[in-house]
Amino acid sequence: MSGHVFEEHTGELRMRLVAPTLEGLFAEAGRALAELTLGAGDLPLPTGDPEFVTLQSTDRDALLVDWIDELIFRTERSGRIYVEFQFQRLTDKTLGALIRGAEPRELRTVVKAATFHGLHIKEDAYGFSCTVVVDV
Numbered sequence: 001m002s003g004h005v006f007e008e009h010t011g012e013l014r015m016r017l018v019a020p021t022l023e024g025l026f027a028e029a030g031r032a033l034a035e036l037t038l039g040a041g042d043l044p045l046p047t048g049d050p051e052f053v054t055l056q057s058t059d060r061d062a063l064l065v066d067w068i069d070e071l072i073f074r075t076e077r078s079g080r081i082y083v084e085f086q087f088q089r090l091t092d093k094t095l096g097a098l099i100r101g102a103e104p105r106e107l108r109t110v111v112k113a114a115t116f117h118g119l120h121i122k123e124d125a126y127g128f129s130c131t132v133v134v135d136v
Contacts, residue, residue, distance in 0.1 A: 004032040012115070012133050020127035022060075026067055026095070027085045029132065033071055034081045036134070039108035046084040046100035055095040061119050061130075063095055068114035068132065071099075079103065109136055 002019040015032045019025040034043050053070055057063040071082050080101030089096035112135040121130040 002028045004028055004035075011135060012117075013109075013136050015132045015134065016129070017132065018127065018129040022121075022123075022128055023087045023090050025121065025128040025130065026064065026087065026090060026097075029064060029068055030071055030082055030085045030099070033068060033111060033134075034083050036109050036136075037075065037081055037107055037111060038104055043083045044081070044102035044104065046082075046102050048080075048100065050084075050086070050098040050100045053095065053097045053099055057093055060092045060121050061116065063093060064121060064130065064132065065114045065116060065119065067095060068134065072111055072113065074099075074101075081107075111136055 002024050004015055004017050017025055017028045017032060019028045031043065055063060055066045055070060057066050075081055081104050082099045082101040084100040086098045088098065115133045115135060117133040119130060119132055121128060
C-alpha cells in the first residue's frame with residue numbers, strides 16, 4: 001500500500017511517504033508534490049507528450065531530493081503539474097523516467113525545494129518509507 005501524510009511547520013512541510021517498492025516511493029513523492037501544490041482532491045489527468053527525466057546522484061536519499069527538485073523546476077518552467085510517472089530505470093544512484101503533466105487551474109502552495117533535513121529512506125519487510133521536508 002502506498003500513501004503520504006503532510007505535517008506543516010513554519011516555512012516548511014514534512015511529507016511522510018510509504019510504498020511497497022522504491023519506484024512506488026518515488027512515484028508517491030511525485031503525487032504528494034502534485035497534491036501539495038494543487039490542494040486536496042483528485043489529481044488532474046495528464047495531457048500532452050511524455051517528458052524524459054534522467055538523474056544521477058551520490059546515493060538513494062540524494063536521488064529522491066534531486067527527483068523532487070527536478071519536478072519543482074519543471075513545474076516552474078512549464079506551468080504543468082506532473083502527475084504520471086513511469087520509471088524506466090531506478091537504482092540507488094540513477095533514475096530514468098517518463099513523466100506527464102497537467103495544466104492546473106490554480107496553485108494552492110508554491111513548493112520551493114526539497115531538503116536533506118532528517119531524510120533517510122528506510123527499507124523493511126513492508127517496503128520503503130521516508131519523511132521529506134520541503135520548503136514552502
